[in-house]
Amino acid sequence: MKPPPFEYFAPASLDEALALMAEHGWDAKPLAGGQSLIPMMNFRLAQPEVLVDLNPVGELAYIRPADDGGVLIGAMTRHKVVQFDELIAERAPLVHDAMPRIATHQVRNRGTFGGSLAHADPAAELVSISLTLNARLKLQSASGERWVAAEDFFLGLFTTALEPEEILTEIHLPPMPGRSGWSLQEVARRPHDFALMGVAAVVTLDEDGRCAAASLSYLSAGDRPMKGEHASQVLLGEKPSAELFRAAAEAGASQDIEPSDDIHASAEFRRHLANVLTRRALEEAFARAAA
Amino acid sequence: MSKLFDLQVTVNGKSYQRQVEPRMLLSDFLRHELGLTGTHVGCEHGVCGACTVLFDGEPVRSCLMFAPQAHGHEIITVEGLGTIDQLHPLQEAFRDAHGLQCGFCTPGFLTSLVPFLESHPNPTEDEIREAISGNLCRCTGYVHIVEAVKLAAEKMHGGQA
Numbered sequence: 001m002k003p004p005p006f007e008y009f010a011p012a013s014l015d016e017a018l019a020l021m022a023e024h025g026w027d028a029k030p031l032a033g034g035q036s037l038i039p040m041m042n043f044r045l046a047q048p049e050v051l052v053d054l055n056p057v058g059e060l061a062y063i064r065p066a067d068d069g070g071v072l073i074g075a076m077t078r079h080k081v082v083q084f085d086e087l088i089a090e091r092a093p094l095v096h097d098a099m100p101r102i103a104t105h106q107v108r109n110r111g112t113f114g115g116s117l118a119h120a121d122p123a124a125e126l127v128s129i130s131l132t133l134n135a136r137l138k139l140q141s142a143s144g145e146r147w148v149a150a151e152d153f154f155l156g157l158f159t160t161a162l163e164p165e166e167i168l169t170e171i172h173l174p175p176m177p178g179r180s181g182w183s184l185q186e187v188a189r190r191p192h193d194f195a196l197m198g199v200a201a202v203v204t205l206d207e208d209g210r211c212a213a214a215s216l217s218y219l220s221a222g223d224r225p226m227k228g229e230h231a232s233q234v235l236l237g238e239k240p241s242a243e244l245f246r247a248a249a250e251a252g253a254s255q256d257i258e259p260s261d262d263i264h265a266s267a268e269f270r271r272h273l274a275n276v277l278t279r280r281a282l283e284e285a286f287a288r289a290a291a
Numbered sequence: 292m293s294k295l296f297d298l299q300v301t302v303n304g305k306s307y308q309r310q311v312e313p314r315m316l317l318s319d320f321l322r323h324e325l326g327l328t329g330t331h332v333g334c335e336h337g338v339c340g341a342c343t344v345l346f347d348g349e350p351v352r353s354c355l356m357f358a359p360q361a362h363g364h365e366i367i368t369v370e371g372l373g374t375i376d377q378l379h380p381l382q383e384a385f386r387d388a389h390g391l392q393c394g395f396c397t398p399g400f401l402t403s404l405v406p407f408l409e410s411h412p413n414p415t416e417d418e419i420r421e422a423i424s425g426n427l428c429r430c431t432g433y434v435h436i437v438e439a440v441k442l443a444a445e446k447m448h449g450g451q452a
Contacts, residue, residue, distance in 0.1 A: 001335060005293040008313030008359055038355045039336035042316075051313070055360060080349075104425025106403060107337060109349045110356070192424055 003041035010053045014060060014140070017052050017167060022142035024050040025164045031055070032076060032115030035107045060114070060169060063087055069175035075114020075168050080105070082113055092173045094133065094182040094200060098125040101184075104192050114168045117153070120160045120224070123194040125184065127154065128219035130171065131227060132200040138170040139163075147172075150225075157223040177213070179205040181288030183281040186219070187273050189264070195220050196265045197273035199228065199252070201281040203235065205289045211235040214248075216281070218274060221257035230255040231278060240286040249278035296359040302327065303371030311358045318342040320358035321368055329369040329398050333427070340426035343399040344368050350403045369398035372405060381405060381443040390439030392430035399426050404440060412448035414440065 011017040021028055029048035031037060032055075040046040054060060060076035063085050071091050073082070082088055083099035102108060102116075102125055116126040117137065130137075130150040137148050139162060153161045162168060176182070186198030198219040206212040214235040216228030231252030238244050252274060259270035295310040302325060309324050316335070321327045321344070333339035335354045342353045345367040353366075373379035381401055384390065391397045400423060407414070407422040414422070419440045420433070428436060 002316070002319075003314045005312065005314050007293050008296060008357070010359065010362070034355055034357075034360075035337060035352075038316075038357070041314075042335050042354070051357075053360060104340070105422070106340060106343055106350045106352055106425045107355075109346075109351050190424070 001042045001044060003038070004044060004047050006048055007050045008053065009050065010056050012056055014057055014167075014169065017054060017057055018140060018142040018165075020050075020052045021165045021167060024052070028052055028164075030118070030167050032118065033078065033111040034115075035103065035111040036115065036119040036121065054167070061112075065091070066172055066174075071173045073113050073171045073173065075112065075118075075170060077113050079103075079108035079111045079113070079116075083108060091175060092133070094129055094184060094202060095126070095173065097182070097184050098129055098200075101125060101186070101188075101191065101195075113171060117150075117171065118160060118162060118168045120154050120156075120158050121194075122154075122157065122222060122224050122226075123220040125186075125195075125198065125200070125219060128198065128217045128225040129184070129200045130173075131217040131225045132202055132215050133173050133176075134215065136172040136174070137168055138172070139166045140169045141166045145169075151227065154224040159224075176202060177204050179289050180213075181285040181290070183284035183288070185277040185281040185284070187277065197221060197259070197270045197277060199274065199277045199281050201228075201278075201285045203282070203285045203289055205240075205286070208239075209290070210237055210239050211286075216252060216256075216278070218252070218257050221259050221270065221274060223258070226257045228252045228256045228278070235282070240282070240290075242283075245279045245282040245286075248282060249275045252278045296362070298359055298362050300358075300361045300363070301365045303367055313357055313359050315358040316354050317344070317356040317358050317361055317366075318353040320361070321353060321366070324358075327368050327370050331395055331398055333395070333399075338427070339396070340399040340403065341396050343402045343426065345371075345402055345406065348406060350406060367402070369401055372401055379405070380446040381408065381439075384443035384446055385436075385439045388435055388439035388442045390431065390436045391428075396426060396428045396430075400428070400436060404443075408440070408444060408447060412444060414444055416441075 028050035062074040089096040135150045186195035188195040204213040214232040218226040231248045234248040259267040331341040333341035
């Protein structure tokens with residue numbers, strides 16, 4: 001299939017890109033790595049009249065330490081760069097662990113961090129992980145900028161809080177507190193496929209070895225990344241144990257997700273996977289937190 | 292028709308200038324505008340890997356880029372790897388180890404693997420299988436492809452890390 005005609009702009013700076021988005025508004029789409037948007041255009045599921053190509057905008061590709069001990073990622077940073085970045089490995093190990101599972105190396109050579117979030121596929125690892133990590137996203141337009149929490153950004157299937165003239169320009173990943181552990185667990189038919197179900201978890205222990213904080217989110221579990229709130233509630237204030245993990249996994253799999261039936265798996269099977277994967281994620285995350 | 296884009300691109304060391312419609316996929320540009328039909332088009336949504344080319348030295352799906360995005364960049368297609376008289380050692384290895392049957396997927400395997408063999412002179416079987424995981428082959432069952440990559444590593448680097 002071939003995409004329908006569109007007008008193409010290759011701005012050299014962010015200011016130029018924002019001006020184009022202000023001018024073309026509803027008819028325009030920013031083009032990041034193109035690894036999701038272009039297939040959708042090839043299938044004619046997306047038919048933007050104007051494309052604003054962000055690839056020449058070099059100022060949007062960077063990884064920097066944030067003042068709070070976290071990381072700032074420019075939206076046009078490619079997956080391949082994130083995958084091998086030392087600061088990411090040190091400060092955002094959950095992201096580091098996820099990178100090799102995102103599509104294939106050819107796709108990672110083009111795909112971008114910001115593009116993945118703006119596309120808002122509920123099966124995407126980075127979408128779910130940004131929720132787990134309480135990432136904050138910087139949305140810019142010609143008339144200003146605003147920061148939105150990941151929780152308020154993902155509204156539904158391929159739907160975000162981005163206004164038509166806005167561009168997602170930067171992602172802030174806050175630091176993990178001390179005595180924290182993380183885990184990403186998923187089941188996919190083949191390693192690089194979209195997962196049938198997945199869960200990303202970060203947990204923190206207090207001085208008594210009790211769970212001080214827990215953040216979980218599920219992928220392929222609804223029309224958006226699904227926060228594991230009930231699972232977290234079970235964990236808070238408790239000492240980690242196999243029994244506790246079973247109870248939290250049960251709560252997460254039964255109350256935190258809205259999986260659907262499709263040709264790849266039934267909703268029932270997805271709930272079963274969520275239960276097993278939550279247990280495995282908690283075992284690994286708490287072991288890492290205690291280490 | 293939308294406004295044409297003045298494209299300048301280097302393909303296999305040769306500079307080309309063409310006017311293209313922005314919606315023209317890079318894969319179609321290479322095949323239809325430049326006549327470089329070695330780049331094959333399978334799925335056109337980034338799954339099969341047949342259209343893989345080297346974009347500034349890195350393997351990418353040419354069906355997931357628009358031709359104007361290649362403006363000012365350098366592309367190497369399967370035609371740029373070797374010649375009929377002097378095949379690339381990886382191409383020789385594919386022939387010698389029966390790493391292809393119908394050959395439709397082969398250009399994508401070759402372009403994906405050339406940079407891989409440069410960064411992995413003595414790859415393990417697991418590394419090879421990871422490296423080819425973005426390319427579909429419906430004939431070989433991959434066994435002979437893996438053999439071909441091992442053979443190429445030996446030819447190119449004497450099996451030394």
